[in-house]
Amino acid sequence: MNREVVIVGGGPAGMLMGLLLAKEKIQVTVLEKNTTFNRDFRGETIAPGSVFLLKKLGVFKALEEHGFIKVQKIKMYDREEKLFSVNFDDFNHPQKFGIDIPQPVVLEALKQKASSYPNFEYIHGATCTDLIKDGEKVVGIRYSKEKEEHQIKCRLVIGAEGRFSRLRTLGHFAVEKKEFSRDLIWFKVPKPEGWEEGNLIKVYKHDHVIILPTYPNDLRVGTYIYLGGNRETKAKGIAAFIDKVCMIEPRLRKPMEKHIKSWDDTTLLKIFTAHVDQWAKDGLILIGDAAHTLSPILGQGVNIAMQDAFELLPYVNSGLKTYEGPLPAHHFDDYISKRKKQVSFVAGFQERQEQNLAASTPFQCMLRKVKMKLLDKAPFKIKVMKKLQYGVVANETTEGLT
Ligand SMILES: Cc1cc2nc3c(=O)[nH]c(=O)nc-3n(C[C@H](O)[C@H](O)[C@H](O)COP(=O)(O)OP(=O)(O)OC[C@H]3O[C@@H](n4cnc5c(N)ncnc54)[C@H](O)[C@@H]3O)c2cc1C
Numbered sequence: 001m002n003r004e005v006v007i008v009g010g011g012p013a014g015m016l017m018g019l020l021l022a023k024e025k026i027q028v029t030v031l032e033k034n035t036t037f038n039r040d041f042r043g044e045t046i047a048p049g050s051v052f053l054l055k056k057l058g059v060f061k062a063l064e065e066h067g068f069i070k071v072q073k074i075k076m077y078d079r080e081e082k083l084f085s086v087n088f089d090d091f092n093h094p095q096k097f098g099i100d101i102p103q104p105v106v107l108e109a110l111k112q113k114a115s116s117y118p119n120f121e122y123i124h125g126a127t128c129t130d131l132i133k134d135g136e137k138v139v140g141i142r143y144s145k146e147k148e149e150h151q152i153k154c155r156l157v158i159g160a161e162g163r164f165s166r167l168r169t170l171g172h173f174a175v176e177k178k179e180f181s182r183d184l185i186w187f188k189v190p191k192p193e194g195w196e197e198g199n200l201i202k203v204y205k206h207d208h209v210i211i212l213p214t215y216p217n218d219l220r221v222g223t224y225i226y227l228g229g230n231r232e233t234k235a236k237g238i239a240a241f242i243d244k245v246c247m248i249e250p251r252l253r254k255p256m257e258k259h260i261k262s263w264d265d266t267t268l269l270k271i272f273t274a275h276v277d278q279w280a281k282d283g284l285i286l287i288g289d290a291a292h293t294l295s296p297i298l299g300q301g302v303n304i305a306m307q308d309a310f311e312l313l314p315y316v317n318s319g320l321k322t323y324e325g326p327l328p329a330h331h332f333d334d335y336i337s338k339r340k341k342q343v344s345f346v347a348g349f350q351e352r353q354e355q356n357l358a359a360s361t362p363f364q365c366m367l368r369k370v371k372m373k374l375l376d377k378a379p380f381k382i383k384v385m386k387k388l389q390y391g392v393v394a395n396e397t398t399e400g401l402t
Pocket of ligand 1: 008031034046129287
């Protein structure tokens with residue numbers, strides 16, 4: 001079988017890319033190894049910039065029909081003392097909120113929309129196993145489905161298969177991986193009555209919790225433990241863990257005591273970041289988590305992944321018209337340099353916040369308080385947060401979307 005483009009991975013990056021290319025009448029196939037979108041849990045918060053893209057693409061209606069939680073504020077408190085807040089209403093942009101919605105709903109909506117184009121193909125239960133090469137150039141992929149081997153030849157393979165990308169290895173990309181200095185424990189509890197809107201970060205001395213209202217009526221809570229401290233944390237027992245969290249946010253005690261009965265009600269997340277140096281080889285490009293796995297701070301992974309796809313579209317379009325055969329790596333130089341700037345801006349911001357959150361001595365905690373309060377009052381606060389939350393569509397650049 002021959003296609004113009006094959007996308008490996010049906011996550012936010014791959015499905016959005018598939019829809020964008022389908023709209024351009026490009027023969028595109030998306031391969032997804034799972035048979036449903038109910039795969040491993042991935043983020044549920046979508047930043048306003050990506051919500052704006054989904055609206056422009058006519059996908060948003062399906063999300064409204066399902067229902068979501070509006071996310072309009074981010075707040076940081078040292079226990080009850082406000083350190084920092086941002087309200088998306090203050091942004092000079094028509095999209096005033098992000099959303100929290102199960103990711104499978106978004107992926108299904110993207111697939112439905114893309115399927116309305118006859119040139120779009122989605123193959124699920126299909127695991128990409130290898131690249132097909134002509135010399136050094138990638139000219140297609142091999143995949144297995146129901147124990148049978150298949151292959152597709154194409155002019156561009158887009159690797160969008162997430163943080164454990166196989167194409168990253170098969171394509172011999174140089175990648176820099178960093179393990180975080182701490183592990184994260186997540187859990188979900190029903191939202192207590194009267195809980196306020198917005199994402200909340202609460203710090204207290206050397207500890208903190210991240211609390212995200214989650215569809216339909218829950219809170220997703222994350223708290224750090226030191227790297228490799230899982231066994232020790234567990235040995236102290238679940239009651240001690242509840243105490244640790246409720247010392248910072250006492251309003252969580254009731255729902256935690258009722259719903260967090262054992263460690264099975266929690267999830268340990270090993271945090272690492274990975275950055276690929278050059279995202280493209282002849283006939284192959286990586287996007288989303290495959291090219292850059294970010295930390296979960298401020299939930300930017302989906303946003304960046306979707307914007308990678310959006311910004312790649314004109315390059316694929318022009319490449320298919322300009323060249324014959326596989327698209328050369330150098331065609332994407334400009335794209336990669338633009339995207340890397342945005343990714344390193346986000347990663348830099350996350351790193352500074354991580355350092356703030358990791359404050360451990362009383363002096364560091366005091367410094368954090370001062371820094372966050374200064375940032376809260378800084379004239380550039382809105383500009384920085386807008387760049388983070390809207391990325392490529394900060395200036396409403398929607399050319400090619402309607
Ligand atoms: C626990 C957790 C919570 C998070 N919370 C948030 C959040 O709230 N907000 C946010 O913005 N980000 C969040 N993130 C990050 C976010 O989920 C990712 O950045 C985002 O999903 C990246 O999208 P992607 O399309 O690049 O990759 P993925 O979403 O990982 O999608 C990759 C897809 O490729 C498929 N695949 C993999 N290998 C193959 C193969 N060989 N063949 C075929 N298919 C394959 C996978 O099954 C998967 O469906 C979170 C991440 C984690 C782990």
